[in-house]
Amino acid sequence: MTHAYGNRSGVRYMTGGLKVYYVPWRPFLMQNTLPTFYGTLPIIRTILIRERISLVHGHQAFSTLCHEALMHARTMGYKVVFTDHSLYGFADVGSIHMNKVLQFTLADVSQAICVSHTSKENTVLRSGLLPEKVFVIPNAVDAAMFKPAPERPSSNDIVIVVISRLVYRKGADLLVEVIPEVCRLHPNIRFIVGGDGPKRVRLEEMREKHSLQDRVEMLGAVPHAHVRSVLISGHIFLNSSLTEAFCIAILEAASCGLLTVSTRVGGVPEVLPDDMIILAEPDPRDMVRAIMKAVSILPRIDPQVMHDRMKKLYSWHDVAKRTEIVYNRALKCSNQNLIERVSRYLSCGAWAGKLFCLVMIIDFLLWRLLQLLQPAGDIEEVPDFILPHQHQESEVLEDFKEQCLG
């Protein structure tokens, strides 16, 4: 379940029969809907009842819809799992508020998933969640899609590929320092920069200033389907993020057979084996040193061997199996009534604890009111619908009609 994206609203079926509800709530900031607290209770309750849901899994601490859905699901007694995909700070005003909201949501969650051990530490510290409740399941890469080029790009030049959003958080400022220095030290190196963002202007200025137009190619925003074709045109992948919980980009690069140079931040050291990645501090001089080292060991790299290793190390099937274990663990958690749950919120802080308790009690009362106005028996359940293969169409339809008529 998510909010509507432009015209994309209503119910859609994806490959494999995944059903997606695009609820027509308008996003107001950075793909986030307006936090309405209780506004989403009716539609969430309707969807959870009609689809016979057993467990609710929310993603991303920055999603208001996620926090609201998890809160309502807990009120209604469903088991809840939360996955955190990013690292956040502790110092600025935005982070402090975000962490308080996260503390509220995670105070009563059944289980949590983080994408790396660093991310687990970060989440546990921010939210006060018990470490025993947090599982670490790293992301994976689609090795079938990210294959190395059949033949390596055969020029004398060494091509370094950068694909990222050109924002402060992803270290675009570091690139501005590093690229001219590397071009000066090694006349055979070219750069391909894919991605767009507010810092693109700085990179363009850098190109002009050092006359690197023929050595630095700016591609603009690259759609995900074209990322592989950009990656296989290079030899080295450069990632200059200032903070990263996991970094799937370097997984994709390694799967395509590129040697990776990255900043040693967040969960990046956990992602690749030491012979596939060269780490550097987020400092221009250290990054230049790392790039030079990468250039020197490049002849020893075999893209196909790298790809085969990545295929064994990371697979989405493995992630699915591990996630299923988390779901089973969550479902085994005991049911708790309102009093027991409210006592958990009180420990969140002197003022915040009482505020959270109040929010949950009002949510509970609103839920009871909704049960009175629209009893659960009135919401009809959706019949199971399995997408047909060609010859099974009429059987599926008959089955559907039988289920509807009871």
Next chain:
Amino acid sequence: MGEFSIANSPYTYINDSDWPSEAVGVHHVVVRKSFLRRLCVPLTAVSLLANSVYLFLVKEQSVSVLCWSFLLTGFLLILSLWKPVYKESVIIMPAFGVQLETHYSSGRIVRSFVPVGKILKPVLLECVTPVTCYWSLSLIVRGEEELMLVFKELHPPLKILVPIWKALCAAIDYRGKPDAFREDG
């Protein structure tokens, strides 16, 4: 001739057709007046009476109290008269087309006819609004961008929609189009 109503739902389904003798198929969905709505008329009457007694007996009162009392009465009146749809019907004539009717409590009937040649397919869809989600039966009409809703005012449950959808599919199929039955998800 078949009829059934569903518990907890204000809708009753009546089938007047004698299919499969290839005569006309008639399907009605009737709204049972809910208990709350039935209360509205006596409540309005009581509140009007209370208002007039109050105005008669109490000489001095503030304008705001007067306004609020009239507003309340007006609201109750509107509630009892609002959404006055009594019945919606679908009349399927396999050789000609489909007639959609909406019957209001005031006696007004709104009819629309769709020729059989213009109907491409009847579809069952789930509609999502910011507060709820419900099934609807629509027709894909040749030349129109938008789907045509079969039930324009009412939201009957799936158990009522499926027999009507089956009958529509059969009628479309009958005219010899090669399309197989298919539900759009």
